[in-house]
Amino acid sequence: MRVVHELLCFGTAAGGGNAALVIQQDQSSAEQRQRFAREQGRPACVFIDAAEDGAIVLDYFYPHTRSPLCLHATLAAARVLMSQQRPELTVRTAMRDQPLRLLLKDGEVFIALSPQAVPAVVIAPELPGQLLAAPGIALASAPTIASVGSPKLLLEVADSATLLALTPDLARIADWGRQHGVSGVYAWCRRSDGALAGRNFNHLDPAAEDGATGVAAGALAVHLQADVVLHQSNCLLRAVHGDETILISGKTELRSAT
Numbered sequence: 593m594r595v596v597h598e599l600l601c602f603g604t605a606a607g608g609g610n611a612a613l614v615i616q617q618d619q620s621s622a623e624q625r626q627r628f629a630r631e632q633g634r635p636a637c638v639f640i641d642a643a644e645d646g647a648i649v650l651d652y653f654y655p656h657t658r659s660p661l662c663l664h665a666t667l668a669a670a671r672v673l674m675s676q677q678r679p680e681l682t683v684r685t686a687m688r689d690q691p692l693r694l695l696l697k698d699g700e701v702f703i704a705l706s707p708q709a710v711p712a713v714v715i716a717p718e719l720p721g722q723l724l725a726a727p728g729i730a731l732a733s734a735p736t737i738a739s740v741g742s743p744k745l746l747l748e749v750a751d752s753a754t755l756l757a758l759t760p761d762l763a764r765i766a767d768w769g770r771q772h773g774v775s776g777v778y779a780w781c782r783r784s785d786g787a788l789a790g791r792n793f794n795h796l797d798p799a800a801e802d803g804a805t806g807v808a809a810g811a812l813a814v815h816l817q818a819d820v821v822l823h824q825s826n827c828l829l830r831a832v833h834g835d836e837t838i839l840i841s842g843k844t845e846l847r848s849a850t
Contacts, residue, residue, distance in 0.1 A: 595615070595616040595617050597614040597672050597846065598634070598848045598849070599667075599668040599671060599672070599847060600845040600847055601664040602803075602804040602842035602843060603827060603842075603845060604843075606845065609826070609827055609843065609845060610802070610825075610827055611634045611635055612636045612664055613632055613636070613638070614637075614638055614665070614668050614672045615628075615639045626657075628653075629653035635654070635802060635803065637653045638651065638665035638666065639651040639686075640669055647682075647683070648673065648682075648684070649685070650685055650686060650692070651685075651687075652687075654795075656795065656796070659775075661740075662807070663703060663810065666692060667703060667806065667841075667842060671701055671846070679695065680693065680694065681694045690708075700841055700843075702840065703840045703841070704838070706836060707838065708739040708741050710737045710743045710774075711737065711772055711773040713774065720747050723747075723765050724758055724777070725760050725764075730750065731747060732748040732782070733748040735747050735748075737774060738814045739807070739814070740807055743773065743775055744774065744775060744776065744805075745769075746808075746812065747777060747779045749780070752783065752789055755781045755791060760779075760793050765777050766796055769794070775807070777794070778792050778793070779793065786821075787821040789822070790805070790823075791824065792805040792824070803826065803827055805824060806829060808822070810840055812831065813832070813833040813838050819833050827842070830842060
């Protein structure tokens, strides 16, 4: 019988965060899982499967598409899988067979993963302005693509006011991403307190804008070669940069289980 847990991830206060459904004991097809994710209307669903070799496999679905990796859903799955206080667990992703180490330290879950190769894409000078629907926008640094499993085009804007005012061309971003194997645009800026702020543009519907994007926090840590504290919507994400490993962490809260 299918078991569904709903968790809130990366929240800054009780009852806040980015929702994810964790589904166990499910035998449905990819098409049926996509329909389920669309009907539930949550930002992400992750199905926990068992491979023939006994490995734990995570299969991710957004309402509009299957995904190779979703770290806020991974965080939710880790909280469910490690509820018996297992200190470490290795899983892998369904679409790309990417290994992920899940760690439990002092009651907090961490996801350990490695930087990934990115598509070799030439970014024309006018492209950021076209994608952000802001012709002539002056970026604070050169655009780049970085990845811990789902490549992001990282665009650093001048400040928080500029970030919040963005109304990008979502259809153009989606088309460009499909052509080049890049999972959307992550616009970000540096805050006066030393932390970062960001917004993820990877949906055609502005109302579906992601509340927390763990793969972007990891990509920023890879790009900056530094630890990252990232504010996004009402969420707080942390990425710790190591020589070969990025650790992603954030709060998790169980909302319901059925």
